[in-house]
Amino acid sequence: MKRNLLNAAVFAAAAIVAQPGALLAADTIPVGVIANLTGQDVNTSLQMARGVELAADEINAAGGIDGKMIELIVEDSEYKAQEALTAATKLYQVNQVPAVIMFGGSSLMIPVGELAQQEGKVLINTSSSSAKLGDYPGALFSILPLDNIVGKELGQYVYDKGARSIATIVPNNTFGTGIADAAGAAFEAAGGKIVRKVAYTEGQPDYRADVQAIIAAEPDALVGVGYGDDSRTVFKNARELGFDAPWYAAYPSIFAVENEEWMNGKLSGVDNGGYANDGGAAVLAAYKAKWPDEDEPLAHIYYGYDAMMVLAKAIEAGGVESAEIAAALPSVVESYVGATGKIVWDDRGQRIDPPLDIIEYKGGKFETVGTID
């Protein structure tokens, strides 16, 4: 709260002092960022935007791209398709940005992807995992990988950890149900039993009834995925209601952990590798240096960071025009190892075969305890 007010005051003061209009000087490269700064899932979205910011800081500190500084223009999507399109139209047409890095579900990403394709612009997706995103090759590139591999590995992992009955809890969208189905199928194929499936609508004030039903079903373990405020609320309900079976997750690092002490040693799962590598560690260090008073960041900072980094490399290799960026992106990605590990794209610019790690929540943060080939 204090931060927000303070920010506002500082920005207001800066606005009076600064020369408006000088923002887009000729020696900068404008890059658009679309995030939902209001509406649902705000915290997660802000984390992604900060990841982009960290990358831009790093690039600019190193002298920019061929001497030109990256200039970020952040727009709010309100988590609404209309506003996302307004933001994208403004960025592409008024600010003339060649590329936009965006956070948002498929209901926002797909219309903006379609716009980007029609206009011959570039969009980098950091958050949506819909299979339809592959329909815009040459315009829409994804840093976030598709789900089914992770889900499948998760099912096997849970069985290997000794669980024989599980309950699943996921948000009711393609991402959540996709993971639940893949993990459930692998788990059942290995010989396990699913005792309760929950797919919740996001944005509910509490998930008490869901958690109670899971407790009543007495599973050996809980398997799920989630992010943002909803995951935090699920944890809160589970903790308060005394649920204490282990928790296995796909992408545990994008969870917003609610209570460090309670979660300690309880949560593990299959995640994209990379956060534990040098790149990830460096981003984490930069984050803590820039925002020292904040809680542990979410994994979305790494996706935001990598998105900005590959974009910068593509501009460096190809040029500042959208077409040049789109042409250069697939090749620069091949040699890039970022905060989320090695990036492999299929021929439509969608991330596949992400490095998979087993990570555990210990002592307030995630530790990599193994890898999956």
Added chain:
Amino acid sequence: MIQVFVNSIIYASEIAIVAVGISLAYSILRFANFAHIQFAVVGGYATYVATELGLPLILAVPASAVFVGGLAVVVDILVFSRLRHISPEGKMIVSWGVALLIRAIVASIFGGGSIIIETNTTPIRFAGAIFTSLDVIVVSATVAFMVLLHAFLYRTRTGSGLRALASNYDLAVTRGIPGERMIRLMWFISGAYAAIGGSLIALETRLQPNMDLIILLPVFAAVTIGGLSNVFGAVLGALFLSLAQNFIISIDFGSLVSDQSWFVPSQFRDYVAVLALVLVLLLRPSMTKRGAN
């Protein structure tokens, strides 16, 4: 099954204490106040701020209640008192404007993300039901505040004055009850109860500026089932709604027709609230006929 009742009582407690304020305002001013829901949200945030400043909850919630009660009075002085003569639906639209304004201010100050107020709770298992020590506090607090409100309305002169205004405003005023002063008092109570309810909800769930949109329909449904202007009817309405909501998601419909178990997903609780709201409004011919002559 006990679990269903326990959950219903907990949820009903959260909703009821917000709902009584709407009924109270409706009984005297005859309009459904959207801004009331926002008073609850402000109450939740005020409690959060008070705890951040180091106040224990037992003081933070009353402080929040006084603050929001005052806010409700200020809103009345600035807005509603100048619009006593306009139609009920006009007041409803204005109250939406007030709600929007307050929500935007809250979001500007606290940011759009959600906040969880730290509480120390322990799980309790009783007769096969699981709940928490916080739940016990929430339910007891609600019962206590309801008893208090009942005693005020039925055991004090001021309270019976308020009831007289509710049953016939003009008549009560001609008999010497100071209408406008009592309306201010009513706003204070209504705002304070909203704040208490909002704080309890915040403790049980989480705080976010658009929390109002989540609790709007259940609260209005509870008020409507209770008969809009009947203060304690709203409590029964909340209980009835809550029972219906929790039963619908606890019945294993799947096992009734096959050996696969299938439950109505918990988000369908919202339907129960909206459908209850709409059906009750449609099926109240005696009330809908009012104003025919």
Added chain:
Amino acid sequence: MIDFAIYALTLVAIWSVMAISLNIQFGMTGLVNFGQILPFAIGAYAAAIGVQYDLPWWVGAVAGLVAAPIAGILVILPAGRSSQDYWALITLGAGEIFRLTMLNVPSIAGGADGVTVSRLPDRTLAAGLAVALCVVAYAVAQQIGNGPFGRMLRVIREDETLAATLGRSPMSFRMRVTVVSWAMAGVAGVLYAHVIGYVAPTSFLVTDTFLVWTAVILGGPGRNIGVVIGAAILILMSVSTRFLAEWSGLPSDLVANLRLAVFGLILVLMFLFRPAGLFPETKRVQNVDGL
């Protein structure tokens, strides 16, 4: 810049149609509809479902045009005799029932994720269609508002018992008004779906209904040109705050919240100081000399 202006014009035109459709109901007839987003959402989802089944675009459009007024009849038939504050809550509930269904039943239209709709490829074409729809809606609303039909609507708005004692059925007029205005909003929804290229439940919230309400209250209930200007002011304010955020350097979330605050303030201040709107309904003067 010009492309952005064309896009903004498209939004202004679509939301103007919504404002006109609410104006016929509320401004002229006094129907307090807090669920005006419902016919809009029905139109948009009709377009989306049509596309899902690979039907040509016009099938979805016709479906939207037909389904929206049918929904209107279904809502008004049982609720049409309720007093206006009840009717307000009932329509609000009806809109939410539809949105919750789309949100919670993914097999219909993708649930929370929503579905793609074929997007109008040409921005100018989209703007042209939106403006054309707006002109048609305006013409229809003018014809209704200025004729004997609109005169009787205003009598119903002022005093429905008076209308009844004059031998008119207020219910019949309300029903017809609902059919016309919900059809209008339904078509606006169809066009909206094709302009945005995507339909998801987050586009049809209670808050969106109140955006339309703010436009009507600001512009002047009962005056078609007024509510169009009201909608234009709100949408242009909405898009221009993005430039304000960039220019001032204020965080865009703060600016977005301040914009909402301004919308709330508009509603309150208009009621307090200018209840007839910026462009109040005009007095219709007729020449009686020589008769």
Added chain:
Amino acid sequence: MLTVSDVSIAFGGFQALRGVSMVARPGSIVGLVGPNGSGKSTLLNIVSGIYRPDAGKVRLNDKPLPLGRIEAVAARGIGRTFQVPRLAQRLTVLQNMLVGARDQPGERLFDLFLRPGRVAAMEADALARSVAILKRLGLVEKANDYAGNLSGGQQKLLTMGVLLMSDPQVLLLDEPAAGVNPVLIEQQVEFLRSLRDEGRAIVLIEHNMEMISNVCDVVYVLDAGAVIAEGTPAEIRDNAEVIQSYLGQPA
């Protein structure tokens, strides 16, 4: 001919009318008198279709009226005014008059959009009739004023004008003279007589006994929901009991 037979209605526990019968013939003026709360307005509300009685019938020309359905009763040719004049306050005097005209094609969407000629012809006709009636009422100078801006008396005259636009067989008038200045009352009396001479039946609630004596052919006296006396104004005036109990009240 309007025939009310044995009409009763109760609200909650309160018996507002008990077995009231009344006849109003074309070309006659019937007066309803009695103290406040005696059921006069309730009777008018039943005849005009606002309430459906618990028992009894109301017939117009031997056909029962669809009681409880205001618009259907009005469509049968029964027009009424109210104690507090009901007008569309934010429409002009002229527009209020035009609203009174029946069967307007312009109130049908089909005709409004597709037969503008018919609509215009009807409008021109209604306009001419409105102006003629406004002239009779002395309100033509006010034609383009908002109805809400007229004085109370003028509003009462206007409500009668609006009624006449629909050419009703029966007029039910609830205290047309209350709060009206004497000059306008004179005008009203003239007007009522001319309406009667056109062959209409008029039922009149009035406390002003002078007006009752002047214009009524028959007078019914109601008390506590029942008719306690009926007759010509002269007979009623001579009924000492009636005078004692009820008509001594200030008019």
